[in-house]
Amino acid sequence: MRPPTLGRSGWLRAGPATVLAITVAVGALITFGLRPPATPTPDAPTVRGTPAPALSGATLDGGRFVLAEARGEVVLVNVFASWCGPCRDELPLLVDVERSWSPRGLRLVGLNIRDGTDAVRALLEETGATGLTVVPDPDGTRAVEWGVRGVPETFVVGRDGRLVDRRQGVVTRQWLEQRIAPLLAG
CATH class of the missing domain: 1.20.5 (Single alpha-helices involved in coiled-coils or other helix-helix interfaces)
Incomplete structure (x- = not known):
């Protein structure tokens, strides 16, 4: 047979x-x-109260970003990729929130992983996020240093440079209002 x-x-x-x-x-x-990815516990040792990992480098627009120089601001570090549908969906919200809350001390920076420059620029144009500060991470090394488990993933860095929160998956306006607005009030 x-x-x-x-x-x-x-x-x-x-x-x-x-x-x-x-x-x-x-x-x-x-x-x-x-x-959906598992949500980390609020007291996860890699999140609350630990110093944020270093993040610096040339930006997509030819400038330079250094997280340590953003002390005094609340920084959202959004890890994204052009090939990620949920990332595409959340970028307009993040950019809108940054525009609204930047006078209160919010800064948004994108950590773009495993992508090409043209693809990222096209995504930013398509989503209205052309002014976003983007630090390219073509090989994913920086994302690994941050403990990224997937995209999108967003980290909240407090005014003192310590990690305050982390969101795996798409952020919502409600999540931002609950987690970020109180940090901007003080």
């Missing part, structure tokens, strides 16, 4: 057991791959 093949006649020759195994495997990938 010949083993099942997936030649010209396709799945019909594979046999019911093989088709069932493949269906179960694909179903498991879909089920577990579409779950």
Whole structure:
């Protein structure tokens, strides 16, 4: 007896057991791959109260960003990529919030991972975020230093340079109002 093949006649020759195994495997990938990322606990040691990792470098527009020089401001570090649909969805909100709250001391910086310059510029143009300060991280090294688990991910750095909060996944206006507005009041 010949083993099942997936030649010209396709799945019909594979046999019911093989088709069932493949269906179960694909179903498991879909089920577990579409779950939202776990939310870290509020007292996670890599978040609250620890000094923010260093972040500095040339920006997409040819300037320079140094997180340590932003002391006295609340800084949102948004880790994103042009190939990330949820990142594309949240950028307009983040830019709008920065425009509204920058007089109160909010600064937004994007850490762009594993991307090309043209793709990032196109994304910024498309989402109305052309004025965003973007530090490219083409190999993901800086993101690893920040403990990034996926994109989008947003870190809140307090006025004292310490991590205040972290959001894995898309931020919402409600989350920003609950987490950022109180930091700007004081």
